[in-house]
Amino acid sequence: MKKLLVFVILTSFLLSCGSKNRxxxxxxxxxxxxxxxxxxxxxxxxxxxxxxxxxxxxAQLQNAPARTVTVPDFYMDETEITNSEYRxxxxxxxxxxxxxxxxxxxxELELGEDNKDGIGEFSFQDADTSKLSEFQKYMRENYYDVxxxxxxxxxxxxxxxxxxxTEDYVDQNYAEIMDSLYLPPEYWYDGQIKLDVxxxxxxxxxxxxxxxxxxxxxxxxxxxxxKPFIKQKQIQIYPDTTVWIKDFTYSYNEPMHNxxxxxxxxxxxxxxxxxxxxxxxxxxWRTKYKNSYQRNKGxxxxxxxxxxxxxxxxxxxxxxxxSGTYPWGAPYLLNDRACFLANFKPLRGDYASDQAVxxxxxxxxxxxxxxxxxxxxxVAEWTNSSxxxxxxxxxxSLNPNMSFDYEKRKVVRGGSWKDVAYFLRVSSRDxxxxxxxxxxxxxxxxxxxxxxxxxxxx
Numbered sequence: 365m366k367k368l369l370v371f372v373i374l375t376s377f378l379l380s381c382g383s384k385n386r387x388x389x390x391x392x393x394x395x396x397x398x399x400x401x402x403x404x405x406x407x408x409x410x411x412x413x414x415x416x417x418x419x420x421x422x423a424q425l426q427n428a429p430a431r432t433v434t435v436p437d438f439y440m441d442e443t444e445i446t447n448s449e450y451r452x453x454x455x456x457x458x459x460x461x462x463x464x465x466x467x468x469x470x471x472e473l474e475l476g477e478d479n480k481d482g483i484g485e486f487s488f489q490d491a492d493t494s495k496l497s498e499f500q501k502y503m504r505e506n507y508y509d510v511x512x513x514x515x516x517x518x519x520x521x522x523x524x525x526x527x528x529x530t531e532d533y534v535d536q537n538y539a540e541i542m543d544s545l546y547l548p549p550e551y552w553y554d555g556q557i558k559l560d561v562x563x564x565x566x567x568x569x570x571x572x573x574x575x576x577x578x579x580x581x582x583x584x585x586x587x588x589x590x591k592p593f594i595k596q597k598q599i600q601i602y603p604d605t606t607v608w609i610k611d612f613t614y615s616y617n618e619p620m621h622n623x624x625x626x627x628x629x630x631x632x633x634x635x636x637x638x639x640x641x642x643x644x645x646x647x648x649w650r651t652k653y654k655n656s657y658q659r660n661k662g663x664x665x666x667x668x669x670x671x672x673x674x675x676x677x678x679x680x681x682x683x684x685x686x687s688g689t690y691p692w693g694a695p696y697l698l699n700d701r702a703c704f705l706a707n708f709k710p711l712r713g714d715y716a717s718d719q720a721v722x723x724x725x726x727x728x729x730x731x732x733x734x735x736x737x738x739x740x741x742x743v744a745e746w747t748n749s750s751x752x753x754x755x756x757x758x759x760x761s762l763n764p765n766m767s768f769d770y771e772k773r774k775v776v777r778g779g780s781w782k783d784v785a786y787f788l789r790v791s792s793r794d795x796x797x798x799x800x801x802x803x804x805x806x807x808x809x810x811x812x813x814x815x816x817x818x819x820x821x822x
Contacts, residue, residue, distance in 0.1 A: 683732030
């Protein structure tokens with residue numbers, strides 16, 4: 365009887381296998397993906413256009429000969445990244461460093477979350493092993509505990525409420541940790557405690573897909589060791605506020621140095637003093653920050669945020685006007701009321717004719733037809749592309765880009781508040797070194813559009 369019962373069960377199991385698909389090829393079904401427009405971005409529908417200069421290369425740089433290229437759909441920030449938005453990044457890094465130091469101190473003192481009167485509430489999330497899943501226990505025993513860094517991979521407790529007000533420190537241990545993030549008293553002035561911004565270091569990893577593809581092509585192997593192409597980077601992320609003084613010799617710009625990044629009066633102005641490397645770090649953080657929310661909500665990850673390549677930037681700047689000289693299309697810099705259409709240096713020594721002396725708010729002047737603000741003037745913008753004079757002669761016609769780690773010159777587009785009109789043209793190229801920050805260079809980010817628009821036969 366027992367054998368008969370086992371036989372019936374096995375037969376039923378075998379018959380049930382494949383009963384859903386009836387032996388047909390139906391694929392592996394996943395949750396339907398609904399594209400969501402990122403906050404503060406606009407969708408740029410891709411297409412073909414003539415990139416570069418034709419007969420208007422008055423400077424005779426010959427670094428952007430005209431050619432037809434195609435770019436796919438992508439999202440782009442409507443404005444340059446503002447001081448307020450970049451400060452969110454700075455504050456996140458500051459908080460993460462403080463939480464990590466507090467968690468390590470709590471671990472050294474063998475404190476847990478149950479110690480609510482001290483820094484125990486800032487313990488690592490895995491401090492209470494009874495709350496860990498079996499997988500988390502396995503990872504801790506086999507990877508984390510044997511790592512050279514005993515705290516590598518351990519999750520911080522972001523639910524704990526940090527306080528930066530010295531009057532609200534919870535205990536002496538908390539005060540000791542927080543004090544280590546500030547400069548010593550001999551570096552204070554005006555009676556203010558000063559944060560040591562050199563300690564605001566962002567660490568991240570990424571996979572060098574282009575390098576891996578090149579190695580696979582060289583060795584003719586489909587599968588190669590990926591470890592050499594997992595790159596690590598750590599970088600100080602606080603903007604260089606001294607650029608307002610360094611960039612202009614014999615010029616009084618100290619108020620901008622003192623207040624531009626910190627004062628709320630400038631919170632909606634584009635961030636400057638940020639190098640290309642810092643802009644890339646911001647893109648990495650923005651991606652991680654968004655995808656952390658996505659995972660908590662059980663949603664798929666979004667495509668990564670990144671700097672635009674120069675083909676994408678120029679396509680977006682043209683605003684759907686193929687032959688336009690400037691983002692507004694016309695070859696003129698004034699509207700019909702004799703008002704300048706962008707923030708730049710109109711005349712020799714005259715910075716104020718366009719109603720601004722330095723930068724202006726990110727949503728100033730009229731946007732182009734893609735609803736993008738200040739694609740000409742205000743601040744020049746970093747791109748992901750490396751600068752090479754003859755790049756247009758050999759890059760691909762499909763989403764062209766040239767980006768090499770060894771090439772430290774990065775393409776800068778759009779012109780700025782201190783530039784003449786030539787650099788405001790949508791086809792003009794310039795460059796700056798990746799580790800250099802300027803008072804007139806900012807950036808905006810893009811995100812790839814996943815999938816494609818539905819094809820309609822008209």
